[in-house]
Amino acid sequence: MAMAKHDDEFLEFASARTSHLFRTAYLMSGDWHQAEDLVQETLGKVFAVWGRKRRIENPDAYAQTVLTRTFISAKRKRSSREMPSSQIPEREFHEADATLRMTLLAGLAELPAKDRAVLVLRFWEDRSVEEVAHIMGASSGAVRTRTNRALAKLRGTLGDRLPDLALI
Known part of the structure; x- marks a missing residue:
């Protein structure tokens, strides 16, 4: 019962914050796919500590911090310089x-x-x-x-x- 509530709370949080995190990740990385990966990795890291949420005063700020640090860390790795596409998807x-x-x-x-x-x-x-x-x-x-x-x-x-x- 407690686990289901834990999962529901996280899903609600993730649903509310994913688009905002994606916009920030895209602006930082400049790559649509890398931004998606950054958001997914960020949400995975936040979920790992979600059960200890009481220690996290502001989950939004915590997720932003995780996103930023994950981005900077990924840029340090040589493999992160690989770009799967040179074009940004077209938008109106x-x-x-x-x-x-x-x-x-x-x-x-x-x-x-x-x-x-x-x-x-x-x-x-x-x-x-x-x-x-x-x-x-x-x-x-x-x-x-x-x-x-x-x-x-x-x-x-x-x-x-x-x-x-x-x-x-």
């Missing part, structure tokens, strides 16, 4: 939005994993410096420094393309 967007989106995704793809993770968490997830520091296991100062350096790299990568795209 306005032309200006699609061009801007693809330019930003290409710029993010050129950044190291930790830089991408910081920018996605800070600006896509709209998390505070302290939250990002906690998720990444770093100090607030390190997150600020990494954010500034990552933004400078992204601006350097995008060059003059971004202002033109923003006006379209």
Whole structure:
């Protein structure tokens, strides 16, 4: 009886959070399939500790932390550099939005994993410096420094393309 309740609670949590975790994973990885794998691995790790949920104050934040750390860890492995497809599945967007989106995704793809993770968490997830520091296991100062350096790299990568795209 207790096990069924445990499973039902986890299924409810996973159903509610999967799409949000997927969006974050996709922005970090830039690859649809890798994002799916990251979400699946994250949910597997969260499920493994779900029975001890009482010790987890905020399951949403815990899942976000697991996702981010799993992404960074996967990027350290040589095998993670393998890309099964060079094309992102087509979706319906306005032309200006699609061009801007693809330019930003290409710029993010050129950044190291930790830089991408910081920018996605800070600006896509709209998390505070302290939250990002906690998720990444770093100090607030390190997150600020990494954010500034990552933004400078992204601006350097995008060059003059971004202002033109923003006006379209």
